[in-house]
Amino acid sequence: MTEATSSVITLHINGTPHTLTVDHRTTLLDALRERLALTGTKKGCDQGQCGACTVLLDGRRAVACLQLAVAAEGRAITTIEGVADGDRLHPVQQAFLELDGYQCGYCTPGQICSALAVLDEHAAGWPSAATADVRPEAGPPALTDAEIRERMSGNLCRCGAYPTIVRAVARAAGAESEVVA
Amino acid sequence: MREFRYHRAAATADAVALLAADPEARPLGGGTNLVDLMKTGAERPALLVDLRDLPLDRIETTADGGLRVGATVTNSDLAAHPEVRRRYPMLTQAVLAGASGQLRNMATVGGNLLQRTRCGYFTAGATEAAPCNKRAPGSGCAAVAGEHRNHAVLGASAHCVAVHPSDMAVALAALDAVVTYETADGPGELPLTAFYRPVGDTPHQETALPPGALVTGVVLPPAPPGASRYRKVRDRASYAFAIGSLAAALDVRDGVVREARLAFGAVASHPWRARRAEQALTGGPADAAAFAAAADAELAAARPLPHNGYKLPLLRDLVVDVLTALTEEAAA
Numbered sequence A: 001m002t003e004a005t006s007s008v009i010t011l012h013i014n015g016t017p018h019t020l021t022v023d024h025r026t027t028l029l030d031a032l033r034e035r036l037a038l039t040g041t042k043k044g045c046d047q048g049q050c051g052a053c054t055v056l057l058d059g060r061r062a063v064a065c066l067q068l069a070v071a072a073e074g075r076a077i078t079t080i081e082g083v084a085d086g087d088r089l090h091p092v093q094q095a096f097l098e099l100d101g102y103q104c105g106y107c108t109p110g111q112i113c114s115a116l117a118v119l120d121e122h123a124a125g126w127p128s129a130a131t132a133d134v135r136p137e138a139g140p141p142a143l144t145d146a147e148i149r150e151r152m153s154g155n156l157c158r159c160g161a162y163p164t165i166v167r168a169v170a171r172a173a174g175a176e177s178e179v180v181a
Numbered sequence B: 001m002r003e004f005r006y007h008r009a010a011a012t013a014d015a016v017a018l019l020a021a022d023p024e025a026r027p028l029g030g031g032t033n034l035v036d037l038m039k040t041g042a043e044r045p046a047l048l049v050d051l052r053d054l055p056l057d058r059i060e061t062t063a064d065g066g067l068r069v070g071a072t073v074t075n076s077d078l079a080a081h082p083e084v085r086r087r088y089p090m091l092t093q094a095v096l097a098g099a100s101g102q103l104r105n106m107a108t109v110g111g112n113l114l115q116r117t118r119c120g121y122f123t124a125g126a127t128e129a130a131p132c133n134k135r136a137p138g139s140g141c142a143a144v145a146g147e148h149r150n151h152a153v154l155g156a157s158a159h160c161v162a163v164h165p166s167d168m169a170v171a172l173a174a175l176d177a178v179v180t181y182e183t184a185d186g187p188g189e190l191p192l193t194a195f196y197r198p199v200g201d202t203p204h205q206e207t208a209l210p211p212g213a214l215v216t217g218v219v220l221p222p223a224p225p226g227a228s229r230y231r232k233v234r235d236r237a238s239y240a241f242a243i244g245s246l247a248a249a250l251d252v253r254d255g256v257v258r259e260a261r262l263a264f265g266a267v268a269s270h271p272w273r274a275r276r277a278e279q280a281l282t283g284g285p286a287d288a289a290a291f292a293a294a295a296d297a298e299l300a301a302a303r304p305l306p307h308n309g310y311k312l313p314l315l316r317d318l319v320v321d322v323l324t325a326l327t328e329e330a331a332a
């Protein structure tokens, strides 16, 4: 058992390995922003409460501010910088752009990473707190506005762009309702 | 934040040995509570033992038709599991009512049970000058005469009036779950209803686990008969801790209650199994008056503080509403 309070680690971010020495106290969020110049991932609260720092770990959304960098070793990390395919925006990004799913844009990288996962979680049949009947026999819930709001509730937006964020997620899911608010 | 060592345990025995060797070692589940509290200084471990690689991430059916849930199963995987949704829908509802999609992907069953209170005098850690018996044993309790709108109305003591914040644990209390653990001296188990210690004058000693114990999982006996539900009341529609919640299962036949299970959340230092209410209900009529009387029987022991008395009518309404809905569900 080592007495060390720092470690040399390799983080796999957007398909690229990055080797660095981290003090164990370093969060993944600080490693991304302060050490690797990947500043797309934002710091809002640093307490897991706002979702601005949302990234994907092995394809699942997580808040990077409560994830220790040393404990993220060996996991596939996707940040907002890794979402587009070269110059081609991901459909979720395209929908946010077309529908103004933001105002200042600070929460947007987190919103988009979260939305990517929401679509996967919904496709996998996961219920949410907005789902009336969670039993598997009830079948997968339709991605209604109420479902989108609940599933995206871990991402706060100080600008209050929620109506267009919901529209953008619905459009990306192909579930956009006819009635546009 | 205090500097700390980090070790990713390869086997359960490895984790248990490390925890036994160093009283300042702590298990790391998802880190969603521990890392948050380390930032403020409310938690100051010298060694983190990361549980991620342990084979405790499975959900299996037991011989008697229950489920065994490993301690490192994420909250998301627990809530989404088909057998949990089919047999214990209130557990899925409780887990999904907590935190956010991001946090539930990180949070583990063991960490959820052992998460600390959200009392602000505690979580503020080293930056908080006010006394707190959980953070600094013997210093006093700032909440009794201070901010306690979301503090306990049942089972508290003058030494601490904090509530346990977990939604999941409330459903587990109603389901008669058993927590399994491992220590250097061997394995052990505790019913969830005996897992958390009464507050008394040692509010910093929160569970009945022996020192250095690693929680290995939770065993659910077969589901109680009848319909079940978890309902949570909070200050906003989503993503907030409960100000009161109820996990309930009700077996009604011919208008008579055969069996009832009730547990309250956000009212005490631990999930509050409402056994007085259960007794009052059993064998009686399944109607609103009986439901209200059962709630009153449980709440007779309540000792609200100046700013949290609203919880009593809230809980009473919750019992009547949820039990009425479950009775209608059974009749349909």
Ligand SMILES: Cc1cc2nc3c(=O)[nH]c(=O)nc-3n(C[C@H](O)[C@H](O)[C@H](O)COP(=O)(O)OP(=O)(O)OC[C@H]3O[C@@H](n4cnc5c(N)ncnc54)[C@H](O)[C@@H]3O)c2cc1C
Residues within 6 Å of the ligand: A047, A048, A049, B026, B027, B028, B029, B030, B031, B032, B033, B034, B035, B036, B051, B071, B072, B075, B097, B098, B099, B100, B103, B106, B107, B108, B109, B110, B111, B112, B113, B114, B115, B116, B165, B166, B167, B168, B213, B214, B215, B216, B239, B240, B241, B242
């Ligand atoms: C913004 C926010 C909102 C939240 N909202 C809710 C909510 O509405 N409802 C709710 O119920 N919860 C809520 N939570 C709390 C969340 O559910 C917990 O933080 C989470 O369940 C803890 O699990 P973890 O695996 O991350 O624990 P960790 O942070 O890793 O650990 C927590 C504690 O448990 C110990 N521990 C972990 N695993 C074990 C084990 N196997 N054996 C022994 N000890 C262990 C750790 O040492 C630590 O002391 C919220 C959290 C945040 C940050």
Ligand code: SF4
Residues within 6 Å of the ligand: B117, B119, B120, B121, B122, B131, B132, B133, B134, B135, B140, B141, B142, B143, B144, B151, B159, B160, B161, B162, B203
């Ligand atoms: S209620 Fe408990 S946690 Fe809060 S200040 Fe008092 S002793 Fe500390």
Ligand code: FES
Residues within 6 Å of the ligand: A042, A043, A044, A045, A046, A047, A048, A049, A050, A051, A052, A053, A054, A063, A064, A065, A066
């Ligand atoms: S910065 Fe991580 S949730 Fe706010």
Ligand code: FES
Residues within 6 Å of the ligand: A101, A102, A103, A104, A105, A106, A107, A108, A156, A157, A158, A159, A160, A161
């Ligand atoms: S667009 Fe400004 S915070 Fe969301």
